[in-house]
Amino acid sequence: MAYEHILAEKKGRVGLITLNRPKALNALCTPLIDELGAALDVFEADSEIGCIVLTGSEKAFAAGADIKEMSERDFIDVYSNDFITDDWEKVAKCRKPVIAAVAGYALGGGCEMAMMCDFIIAADNAKFGQPEITIGTIPGAGGTQRLTRAVGKAKAMEMCLTGRIMDAEEAERSGLVTRIVPLDNLLENALETADKIAKLSQPVVMMAKESVNKAFETTLAEGVMFERRAFHTTFALEDRKEGMSAFAEKRQPNFQNK
Numbered sequence: 573m574a575y576e577h578i579l580a581e582k583k584g585r586v587g588l589i590t591l592n593r594p595k596a597l598n599a600l601c602t603p604l605i606d607e608l609g610a611a612l613d614v615f616e617a618d619s620e621i622g623c624i625v626l627t628g629s630e631k632a633f634a635a636g637a638d639i640k641e642m643s644e645r646d647f648i649d650v651y652s653n654d655f656i657t658d659d660w661e662k663v664a665k666c667r668k669p670v671i672a673a674v675a676g677y678a679l680g681g682g683c684e685m686a687m688m689c690d691f692i693i694a695a696d697n698a699k700f701g702q703p704e705i706t707i708g709t710i711p712g713a714g715g716t717q718r719l720t721r722a723v724g725k726a727k728a729m730e731m732c733l734t735g736r737i738m739d740a741e742e743a744e745r746s747g748l749v750t751r752i753v754p755l756d757n758l759l760e761n762a763l764e765t766a767d768k769i770a771k772l773s774q775p776v777v778m779m780a781k782e783s784v785n786k787a788f789e790t791t792l793a794e795g796v797m798f799e800r801r802a803f804h805t806t807f808a809l810e811d812r813k814e815g816m817s818a819f820a821e822k823r824q825p826n827f828q829n830k
């Protein structure tokens with residue numbers, strides 16, 4: 573499928589989506605969000621795809637929601653149309669794992685979009701921030717919530733109140749990103765990681781993702797019980813049997829996703 577603002581391609585069992593509005597530093601305009609949602613739907617429905625990587629350019633993952641598109645909108649318009657719409661949340665709702673490979677600016681909606689992914693791998697030039705306050709607004713795609721959960725209140729509050737930008741080192745130190753890799757290796761590293769996940773049992777991967785995400789939505793006791801039931805459920809799968817048999821027989825498992 574051809575898109576105007578993104579590229580979507582299959583790399584073996586990995587679906588790669590590249591934000592592609594270089595002149596606007598991948599600002600997240602509505603047509604881009606629509607295309608991103610469509611590409612995610614295609615990869616979700618494709619049984620050959622086991623993991624998705626979302627990336628941008630070397631200069632910008634995304635420099636935020638499109639300020640030029642937003643500038644003329646008024647309260648009744650954004651309220652009636654529920655902007656930022658649920659379409660933005662498609663990344664967060666995706667059942668297959670989504671890895672953000674972030675180089676350059678991940679600001680405002682760009683930072684929020686990266687945080688909607690399951691984890692972030694950062695290039696050494698990555699910069700994260702919620703600078704909305706400097707243009708007279710606040711984060712609108714989950715930034716105040718997800719950044720706070722990722723880095724804690726002190727840093728999230730400072731960043732949302734001042735617009736201060738965090739470099740890759742600080743982002744790793746604070747738990748916002750899983751690791752930093754040299755810019756030249758970013759995509760290779762993210763694709764390798766995604767490929768590892770895509771080769772595992774897909775229903776088990778989904779259960780692991782659902783269980784980790786539960787930690788953000790519920791009490792510890794409920795989360796632990798959810799995890800235990802999901803763990804029990806893996807025992808209904810042939811893949812669980814295959815994984816443990818392969819370990820005992822000192823061979824690689826051959827998962828069938830069932």
Ligand code: CAA
Nearest residue numbers: 595596597599635636637638639640680681703711712713
């Ligand atoms: N929306 C629309 N256009 C944007 C944009 C954005 N968020 N960010 C950059 N651009 C455009 C610029 O307007 C410029 O276009 P023109 O050449 O047509 O003027 C082009 O991208 C290149 O940008 P700069 O010339 O500014 O590049 P720079 O290297 O000097 O600066 C930057 C880079 C620091 C990222 C700067 O572009 C910047 O501050 N961008 C805005 C960041 C921001 O405030 N993001 C939050 C947006 S609000 C939001 O996201 C709400 C939400 O929660 C969903």
